[in-house]
Amino acid sequence: MKVTLDKTENRQAYLTVEMEQAEVEEGMKKAYNRLVQKYAVPGFRKGKAPRPILEQYLGKQAFLEDAVEHMAPEAFDKAVKETQIKVIAQPEIQLEKAEPVIYKMVAPLEPSVKLGDYKAVKVTQKSVELKEEDVTNSIEQLRHQHAVWEPAEKAVEVGDMVNLDIESKVGEQPYINQKDAQFQVVKESDFPIKGFSEELIGLKKGESKEFKLSFAADYARTELAGKEAAFKIDIKEVKVEKMPELNDEFAKQVNADFTSLEMLKSKMKEGMQKNLEDAAKKEFEQNIVDEIVKISEVEYPPIVEHEEIDALISQQMRRWQTDEKGMEEYLKSIKKTAEQLREDLKPLATRNIKQSLVLTEVARAEGIKIEQADLKNEIEGMVKDIEGERKQKLFELLSHPQNQTNIASQIATRKTVARLVEIVNSPEKKEEKTENSEPK
Numbered sequence: 001m002k003v004t005l006d007k008t009e010n011r012q013a014y015l016t017v018e019m020e021q022a023e024v025e026e027g028m029k030k031a032y033n034r035l036v037q038k039y040a041v042p043g044f045r046k047g048k049a050p051r052p053i054l055e056q057y058l059g060k061q062a063f064l065e066d067a068v069e070h071m072a073p074e075a076f077d078k079a080v081k082e083t084q085i086k087v088i089a090q091p092e093i094q095l096e097k098a099e100p101v102i103y104k105m106v107a108p109l110e111p112s113v114k115l116g117d118y119k120a121v122k123v124t125q126k127s128v129e130l131k132e133e134d135v136t137n138s139i140e141q142l143r144h145q146h147a148v149w150e151p152a153e154k155a156v157e158v159g160d161m162v163n164l165d166i167e168s169k170v171g172e173q174p175y176i177n178q179k180d181a182q183f184q185v186v187k188e189s190d191f192p193i194k195g196f197s198e199e200l201i202g203l204k205k206g207e208s209k210e211f212k213l214s215f216a217a218d219y220a221r222t223e224l225a226g227k228e229a230a231f232k233i234d235i236k237e238v239k240v241e242k243m244p245e246l247n248d249e250f251a252k253q254v255n256a257d258f259t260s261l262e263m264l265k266s267k268m269k270e271g272m273q274k275n276l277e278d279a280a281k282k283e284f285e286q287n288i289v290d291e292i293v294k295i296s297e298v299e300y301p302p303i304v305e306h307e308e309i310d311a312l313i314s315q316q317m318r319r320w321q322t323d324e325k326g327m328e329e330y331l332k333s334i335k336k337t338a339e340q341l342r343e344d345l346k347p348l349a350t351r352n353i354k355q356s357l358v359l360t361e362v363a364r365a366e367g368i369k370i371e372q373a374d375l376k377n378e379i380e381g382m383v384k385d386i387e388g389e390r391k392q393k394l395f396e397l398l399s400h401p402q403n404q405t406n407i408a409s410q411i412a413t414r415k416t417v418a419r420l421v422e423i424v425n426s427p428e429k430k431e432e433k434t435e436n437s438e439p440k
Contacts, residue, residue, distance in 0.1 A: 003079045011109045011301040013085045017075050019101040027067035035066060068095055076105055086110045089303050108301035111353075113361040116295025123291055123424055125284040128276040135269055139246070146253050149239040156200045156238055158187045163237040164200075170215075170229045180236060193229060200233070208234045220333050285417050288424055289355055292362070298354045308349040309342050356413075363416040370408045370415075378407055 002018040019027075032051045041049035041057045055063055072093045080087055091107035149161045156162055161184050168175040176192055185197045195213045203209060210232045219225040244250045251264035258264045317327055331338060362368075379398045383391050397403065 001075060001078055003082045005083045005085070008085075008109065011112060011299045013083070013087070013105075013107045013109055015079050015083070015091075015103075015105040015107065016096070017079050017103040017105060019071065019075065019103075021100070023071070024067065024101050027071040028063055030070065031063050031067040034070075035063065064098060068098070068101060071101070072103060075103060076107070079105065080107070088301070108303045111298065111300035111304060111357050113299075113357050114297040115358070115361050115365065116292060116297075118292045118295070118362060118365075118420070119423055121288060121291045121295070121420075121424060123284065123287045126280050128273075128280045130269060130273045130276055135265065135272060138268055138272065139265070142254055143243040143246070143250070144241070146250070147241045147243040150242050152238055152240045153205065154238060154240070156185055156203050156235070158185055158197070158201065159241065160185050161239040161241070162200055162235060163239070165234040165236060166231065167233075168229055168231045170224060170227050175229055196231070199231070200235075203233075203235050205235055205238055208232070222332065222335065285421060288420050289359065289417065292420070293354050293358050296354075296358050296361075298357050300353060300357065304353055305346070305349055308353050309345050312345050312349060312352075313341070359413055359416045362420065363412055366416070366419050368412060368415050368419060370411050374411050375404055375408060378411055 001020055001023060004016040006014040006016055008014070032054065035058065036049055036051075036054055037047050039049075039054070039058065040046045041054055044053070049057070073090075076091055076093065085107065086109060087107045088110055089108045091105045094104045096102040096104045152160075161182060163180055163182055165179050166181055167177050183200075185200055187197065188194075189197045193213050193215060199209065199211050199213070210230070212228055212230050214228045215221075215224045215226060217226045244253065246261060248260045251258040251261045254264055255267075258267065313327075317323070320326065320330070322330070327338075331341060334341075336344070379395060382398060383395050386394060398407065
């Protein structure tokens, strides 16, 4: 077998493999052994027809096609050993010529990462400050959540809750038809159609109204886009929101452990401050990784991108709890083809791939390793709040080798990012930042 490495480009090896005649003949013998068991030749029991007879019966081309198909994988394995290339998946193989047998192969190679000087990266973590108005707004949201709705003899206003009978159709097709529906009047709401809330304003209990509204031309449900809907409504009741007073009793409503309004405010501030700090920390860590990716050279074959996009689509399907049929409906609703969706996901896939490869290389450079104890502690932490038989089953599931690989990857990422934060926050870096910030 003669192997030629024509070129490496875009992290793919382009090979030409020419088979020796003796190898082809061996391949033809194996093809005969397979085909004689598959086909019955008139006058012979299945599996007993001599090779010349079977070859004449099926045609030499059938023998050659079978031999060529089955020789290719073995030829590729030999070519990889001979050229010493490091491949990560099966190649694309094309038969260039039948006599002599010549293959053209394109093999995806291991990604290549050339780290920039990650120890010199400078990133500053943003300081966070909780505003009093944010705490006030959050408490107001809690008041809305604990509010009660009371009937009122008044005209409908924005913010009111309305009980109504509704009949509607689009053309001759029924749309929304419901008795005693409950609807909150929200200004400029798109539900169930833009303008519906505004049509209710000013109406009183016992009053009726008929009106027409049109769906936007780019409405998500394509069968309704641009069409006109006719509505008839009867107001059954108007309710106003009565929010609880801000006092100690309200604090106890929110949480039985809160003994006063001041305690509620204190706990809210504490939680909101922690959320701000956690978000700032995550942003700081992401900015460090982004900067290192920028100064590093990362190359990978197209198959890596294809597989990452496949993974992103699978994640979305699991999130929506849908299957391929549901995905088809989703694509119709957003007016995109599967190819367009894949194109949209390319930037995210590229970012994920580069970040993962760079962090893996940093982990290697820093000597970060995951021990069995790390895995055990992580899994135990994941199941600690679960009780009984379910806990044991989940522990066994997470301990499966494939799941352990995923968990190990998550631990490695966390450890590597933590190490990078240490480097950026090292005393030397802090002194450097201080010097650079001093006026000259």
